[in-house]
Amino acid sequence: MTTTSTARSALTPVRLGGHELPNRLAVAPMARVSARADGVPTDEMADYYGAYADGGFGLVITEGNYTDAEHSQSYDFQPGLVTAEHVAGWQAVTGRVHGAGALMIAQLQHAGALSQGNPYRGGTVGPSPVRPLGEMMRAYGGSGPWPVPHELTTREIGRIVEGFVAAATHARDAGFDGVEVHAANGYLLDQFLTDYTNRRSDAYGGPIGRRVRLTAEVIAAVREAVGGGGFLVGVRLSQTKVNDFAYRWAGGQHDAEIVFSAVAEAGADYLHVASEGRNWLDTALLDGGTTITAVARRVSGLPVVANGGMHDPRQAEHVLADGHADLLSLARGALANSDLPRRLAAGAPLEPFDRAMLAPRVTLANARAWRLAADGAVAR
Secondary structure, three states, X not given: XXXXXXXXXXXXXXXXXXXXXXXXXXXXXXXXXXXXXXXXXXXXXXXXXXXXXXXXXXXXXXXXXXXXXXXXXXXXXXXXXXXXXXXXHHXXXXXXXXXXOOEEEEEEEOOHHHOOOOOOXXXXXXXXXXXXXXXXXXXXXXXXXXXXXXXXXHHHHHHHHHHHHHHHHHHHHOOOOEEEXXXXXXXXXXHHHOOOOOOOOOOOOOOHHHHOHHHHHHHHHHHHHHOOOOOEXXXXXXXXXXXXXXXXXXXXXXXXXXXXXXXHHHOOXXXXXXXXXXXXXXXXXXXXXXXXXXXXXXXXXXXXXXXXXXXXXXXXXXXXXXXXXXXXXEOHHHHHOOOHHHHHHHOOOEOOOOHHHHOOOOOHHHHHHXXXXXXXXXXX
């Protein structure tokens, strides 16, 4: 178990858009592939997300929701924000989370070339016909090499933007407090941002200022559609990817400044800088000793959420107290401690994360089986 006595900054209030949060701790988006086959959230998902609100998290961000009934779905049993049934299903979840006093944001995701389960359409799409690195992820039900994606036309790109906009309005109807545009971790918007997956020569390809264009267009279109009124529009960005942990933006700080400026100017309310599969320290440091999250804060002037190993109280305190970020998102630490904020406040120890919670699949059913086995072992 881990001591919690050094993470007091995480428990201080923070303002996000027009909302006052009781602490700086957010549940990171984590794919759980546990919706119905048609993408409708379940009662078990309401209990899952509600437990984090019960445990004191001020902000809960959902797993990625697919945004259209075409090529956006990433995995089988992924939730969506496309149909009236999706909206109704999510209303039960947001009601449960709001009832426990937390804010809830829906992450909007288009898989692009990293789709490995989609009942709507065959094949995959991407900025260029480049086969993704590695193989499909078994933890999400995939196997074998990724297919080569179809290169999107400008008209098809416009339809994808429309899908994000429609999903955002559905999220508002479902009672969410905002949406987070997923432009990280190797999925479609990040495929446009990445040099080796984007070989286009039109307005969406070439230098990084053009490669970030689609992300900025999505943010601007969503912002216009949902208006103000306190409805948040965030964006998640990362250098690393689910299928490429080693990737970094070639221009380092220069590229980071261009990306962060573009999304801020497009109308984002906050930036969520992720560290896919890695600790924050492993991916945050840039040449000259600054960090990518500190650059995001300086360039954008917006609240920044840092991710990657933030269940470590010493690292969490360092990131917040030294000005590297404004909020922290937790994945593994939250999975092992749905009441982590309350444990911090009480100075209670944290339970360690056990990878068996997510093996062989990252489903809620698997986590439930792990928990029953663990409880049985303790009882014996």
